[in-house]
Amino acid sequence: MASNERPQRGTLGDRLYDAAFQNRLWRSIFRSGYPNTPRNQMLAVATNVFLHLHPTRIHRTHVKITHTFCLGGLSFFLFLGLTITGVLLMFYYVPSIERAYQDILALETDVRFGQLMRNMHRWMAHGMVLTVIMHMMRVFYTGAYKPPREFNWVIGVVLLVLTLLLSFTGYLLPWDQLALWAITVGTNMVGSAPILGEPNRFVLVGGYQVGQAALIRFYTLHVIGLPLIAAVFMMVHFWRIRRDGGLARPL
Amino acid sequence: MTTVTPENSLEPISKAVRGRKSRAREEELLVWPDLVFIEFICAVLFTVLILILSVLVDAVLLDRANPAITPNPSKAPWYFLNLQELLLHMHPALAGVIVPTVALVALGAIPYFDSSSEGQGEWLSTPRAWLNLWVGALVGFFGTLLLILYDASKHVKIFEMIANGTLSPRAPSTPSAEQYAAALEARGDAVPSGLQEIINGANPVLSATDTVPSEFYSQSIWNGASGYTAWPESLEFLTTMRGIQNNIPWPEWSKSIPLGNLLRTDLFGFPRIELNIDIAALIVEQIIPVTAMIGLPVLLAAVASKTGIAQTKRDHMIMQFSGFIAVYVILTVVGTYFRGIGLELEPYTIFSHG
Numbered sequence: 001m002a003s004n005e006r007p008q009r010g011t012l013g014d015r016l017y018d019a020a021f022q023n024r025l026w027r028s029i030f031r032s033g034y035p036n037t038p039r040n041q042m043l044a045v046a047t048n049v050f051l052h053l054h055p056t057r058i059h060r061t062h063v064k065i066t067h068t069f070c071l072g073g074l075s076f077f078l079f080l081g082l083t084i085t086g087v088l089l090m091f092y093y094v095p096s097i098e099r100a101y102q103d104i105l106a107l108e109t110d111v112r113f114g115q116l117m118r119n120m121h122r123w124m125a126h127g128m129v130l131t132v133i134m135h136m137m138r139v140f141y142t143g144a145y146k147p148p149r150e151f152n153w154v155i156g157v158v159l160l161v162l163t164l165l166l167s168f169t170g171y172l173l174p175w176d177q178l179a180l181w182a183i184t185v186g187t188n189m190v191g192s193a194p195i196l197g198e199p200n201r202f203v204l205v206g207g208y209q210v211g212q213a214a215l216i217r218f219y220t221l222h223v224i225g226l227p228l229i230a231a232v233f234m235m236v237h238f239w240r241i242r243r244d245g246g247l248a249r250p251l
Numbered sequence: 252m253t254t255v256t257p258e259n260s261l262e263p264i265s266k267a268v269r270g271r272k273s274r275a276r277e278e279e280l281l282v283w284p285d286l287v288f289i290e291f292i293c294a295v296l297f298t299v300l301i302l303i304l305s306v307l308v309d310a311v312l313l314d315r316a317n318p319a320i321t322p323n324p325s326k327a328p329w330y331f332l333n334l335q336e337l338l339l340h341m342h343p344a345l346a347g348v349i350v351p352t353v354a355l356v357a358l359g360a361i362p363y364f365d366s367s368s369e370g371q372g373e374w375l376s377t378p379r380a381w382l383n384l385w386v387g388a389l390v391g392f393f394g395t396l397l398l399i400l401y402d403a404s405k406h407v408k409i410f411e412m413i414a415n416g417t418l419s420p421r422a423p424s425t426p427s428a429e430q431y432a433a434a435l436e437a438r439g440d441a442v443p444s445g446l447q448e449i450i451n452g453a454n455p456v457l458s459a460t461d462t463v464p465s466e467f468y469s470q471s472i473w474n475g476a477s478g479y480t481a482w483p484e485s486l487e488f489l490t491t492m493r494g495i496q497n498n499i500p501w502p503e504w505s506k507s508i509p510l511g512n513l514l515r516t517d518l519f520g521f522p523r524i525e526l527n528i529d530i531a532a533l534i535v536e537q538i539i540p541v542t543a544m545i546g547l548p549v550l551l552a553a554v555a556s557k558t559g560i561a562q563t564k565r566d567h568m569i570m571q572f573s574g575f576i577a578v579y580v581i582l583t584v585v586g587t588y589f590r591g592i593g594l595e596l597e598p599y600t601i602f603s604h605g
Contacts, residue, residue, distance in 0.1 A: 035283050035284070041281045041282075042281065042282075044283045045281075045282045051282075051287065054286060054287070055282060056281065057280065057281055058280055058282055058285075058286060060278050060280055062286075063280060063285050063286055067374075070289070070290070070293045073290055073293065074293065074297060077293070078297075081298070081301070101315040101316065104312060105312075108312070116305055118310050119304075119305035119306075119308065119309055120302070121310075123301055123304050123308070123310070124301055126329075129330050140361070140572055141374055141380075141569070142371075142372060142374050142375075143368075143369070143370040143373070144371065144372065145361055145362040146365070146367070146368055146371045147366050147368070149362070150362035150363060150366070153361065154362075157355060157358050157359040161355065167328065167330070168328060174312060175315065175316045176313040176315060176316055177313040177314050177315075177316055177317065177320070177322055178311060179316060180316035180317075181321065181326075182325070182327050182328050184325065185325050185326065185327040185335060186327045186328065188347075189327070189334060189335075189343070189346070189348065191347075192342075192346075192347040192348060193344055193347065193348035193349075194348075194349075209318060247372070249372040250373055250376070
């Protein structure tokens with residue numbers, strides 16, 4: 001009897017598979033085996049810090065592209081892409097009104113793939129504003145803001161504002177005519193608020209007109225302040241999706 | 252002391268989560284591979300799309316920033332051009348700060364107005380959802396467009412075209428000195444001596460066939476003489492929103508009411524507020540826009556209720572939200588593509604004066 005239960009000697013494929021995925025190295029990195037069985041597939045999601053943002057199982061209708069159009073995920077994807085291209089751009093950029101414009105020119109002409117990086121950063125930034133707005137529309141028209149997800153909708157509105165602010169602060173950095181005057185027009189709008197407008201504008205711009213003080217403020221907010229705040233809100237946003245029962249479904 | 256049991260440990264969690272029907276296993280999919288792969292493919296697809304776009308189209312870079320040279324027009328980034336468009340029609344505090352703040356708070360409050368579970372989790376699944384979407388979007392889009400055109404006095408030309416029974420928007424051109432003098436005589440008015448000198452040839456520069464110098468010329472007299480019906484002068488104040496302020500003889504006292512003297516903040520140790528109210532400006536820049544921005548959506552909701560287009564809260568929500576999105580879109584489009592030099596409405600040749 002016992003000899004019958006012993007597994008047969010595997011094929012070459014099986015042995016290669018075992019060598020690749022049943023060894024100590026693989027096991028030390030990924031606690032589960034290769035995700036080719038339902039058990040391992042669930043473990044792959046549940047034991048991975050990045051993938052465990054997902055549940056292990058979801059409803060059949062939720063993988064339909066036309067249900068979400070991936071808009072929330074795309075917004076996050078663009079945020080990640082903007083972080084990567086943004087870090088690369090920071091290698092070549094000094095936020096000083098003497099150097100900033102020269103740095104952008106040098107980036108476009110002297111740096112290999114510099115123009116491409118800048119283009120990607122610019123188009124992804126515009127794209128993120130669009131995907132965030134469209135994601136909001138998707139959530140509204142599928143009624144996904146209804147209880148218990150009310151508060152996550154509020155966090156979403158905060159993330160929309162943060163996205164606009166991130167884009168707005170980045171707008172000044174190339175220090176060309178477009179940047180200077182767009183920010184001048186934009187910050188003047190802040191200054192028009194009753195009573196607190198002018199002090200707020202002064203704090204934002206760091207003076208009476210957009211200059212060096214404004215550039216360093218916008219740069220700092222753009223590369224560290226706002227992304228950190230946005231990341232915190234995103235964490236809560238994603239966490240709450242899970243806590244509130246995943247994607248909305250008809251009750 | 253209460254023992255925590257699986258039942259009462261769920262208490263704080265919303266009823267909606269707790270009460271959801273447990274679903275059958277056969278309705279489920281595993282996230283790996285069914286969702287993770289979709290996300291992966293989506294990410295690869297968009298990386299490629301962005302790469303292609305970035306190779307084909309370069310990001311704009313103009314001349315180095317120069318505070319001494321103001322470009323005309325100066326525009327904010329595109330997603331704020333809707334606010335910049337609002338600035339042209341109302342008080343800057345209203346357009347730049349109060350309206351966006353109220354809009355964002357209202358947006359965030361949506362789930363607290365509409366907490367029914369009707370239509371949850373499916374695209375526009377309630378019976379009148381699509382109808383309400385289209386009504387809200389179209390009314391928001393064209394209503395805002397009409398308001399913008401109104402404020403640019405584009406209705407004046409339309410009135411003149413209808414009144415003259417002609418499709419040509421062109422007013423009669425400026426007459427010669429001779430023609431204009433004849434029109435004055437026909438009305439029984441005296442011909443000014445300076446105009447008479449031109450006609451008699453006593454003027455060294457101008458002759459009778461030259462156009463009338465502006466100091467003698469009135470468009471309305473010539474229009475009347477040539478049988479052309481212009482926008483009535485008595486309604487001049489209705490040509491634009493600003494007309495209410497500029498073309499009505501407001502009494503002098505109404506132009507600067509020192510509200511700071513009434514508030515007396517200095518009595519409480521605060522600095523004295525310099526707040527001078529101009530009644531006409533207050534009406535034009537604040538009261539009319541606020542009335543329109545609150546009144547028109549309320550009117551839409553009332554009409555939709557009466558006619559049965561919108562019956563439930565969700566119906567109204569869809570209508571108002573779609574209207575909001577449509578207004579955002581049309582303001583952005585007008586601000587981006589139809590505002591030229593001096594932020595004038597373009598293409599200005601359409602229905603333009605003269």
